[in-house]
Amino acid sequence: MQLPAEFIQKYQRLLGDQAPAFLAAFDGPVEKGFRINPNKTVTATMRAKMTAPVPYSPIGYYGKVNGNALEHLAGAVYSQEPSAMTVGEFAKPEPGERVLDLCAAPGGKTTHLLSYLHQTGLLVTNEINRQRVTALGDNVERYGARNTVITNDTPAALAKELPGFFDRILVDAPCSGEGMFRKDHDAVQYWTPDYPAACAERQREILTEAVKMLRPGGHLIYSTCTFAPEEDEQMMAWLLKTYPEFELEPLAKTAGMVDAKPEWADGNPELAKAARLFPHLMRGEGHFIAKLVYHGTTVGKDKKWFANS
Numbered sequence: 687m688q689l690p691a692e693f694i695q696k697y698q699r700l701l702g703d704q705a706p707a708f709l710a711a712f713d714g715p716v717e718k719g720f721r722i723n724p725n726k727t728v729t730a731t732m733r734a735k736m737t738a739p740v741p742y743s744p745i746g747y748y749g750k751v752n753g754n755a756l757e758h759l760a761g762a763v764y765s766q767e768p769s770a771m772t773v774g775e776f777a778k779p780e781p782g783e784r785v786l787d788l789c790a791a792p793g794g795k796t797t798h799l800l801s802y803l804h805q806t807g808l809l810v811t812n813e814i815n816r817q818r819v820t821a822l823g824d825n826v827e828r829y830g831a832r833n834t835v836i837t838n839d840t841p842a843a844l845a846k847e848l849p850g851f852f853d854r855i856l857v858d859a860p861c862s863g864e865g866m867f868r869k870d871h872d873a874v875q876y877w878t879p880d881y882p883a884a885c886a887e888r889q890r891e892i893l894t895e896a897v898k899m900l901r902p903g904g905h906l907i908y909s910t911c912t913f914a915p916e917e918d919e920q921m922m923a924w925l926l927k928t929y930p931e932f933e934l935e936p937l938a939k940t941a942g943m944v945d946a947k948p949e950w951a952d953g954n955p956e957l958a959k960a961a962r963l964f965p966h967l968m969r970g971e972g973h974f975i976a977k978l979v980y981h982g983t984t985v986g987k988d989k990k991w992f993a994n995s
Contacts (some may be wrong), residue, residue, distance in 0.1 A: 721812035761828035769970025774798025793825030841895035850984030865972025931982030942968025
């Protein structure tokens, strides 16, 4: 793969001795995977494909599922890149919780969250891009969700109506997509040295609104599919400084996951509690995941219409 020269130089500087293996991984194969829907019956045909479990997901498997397969059309399985499954596993909601997937299309993380709610609680799944909402709705419908509301709104509009409402919020943030380069070659063409900083500005805006919707004691899960420190460690450093009521929770790292890099931000050792996924260290594409608990009070003003719900 022809990578931008500035990208190569950046990660040679950041990764040092690991850079050759990291850069060589972009010429490796793209991993395929799928999840089973625990709320539906898995056929014998599909069960025969469940031969290579993803080590960090009890409902995930390596392998390819045809989009026209009966099991896929019926929502019994969902095709998902394996490393992306870490987000749903670390975000894993408890049955009965009120959950928000703020940047949800096409629905991979949403359907993963639904797997653990078991038709209880409430999942609000939001996508600001109207053109992408259709795909999100199709995937939620196939999955058989009865506890889900699909919205097409800005984070600011939702925060105005739902302050302090959610037990758990997932921000799978729009990002520079560096972790998807070998899966999506268009992302390589779109990348520029300034693109991560532009994405980071948007991510700060999204997180500012997400904070307002989290109840005291609630959890915020932040993830990207990029390697860029500007969007990962530096974003979490900004969040912790801006909202000291947040605390990072340590993530159990398995199957090649590694600690996030405090030295790529402000040096705060707490940042190492977050997780990085590199394609030269594990089977899958690049991701960053952080999980935080909120010890503050509701930022927004309570709405009477849900105060007693």
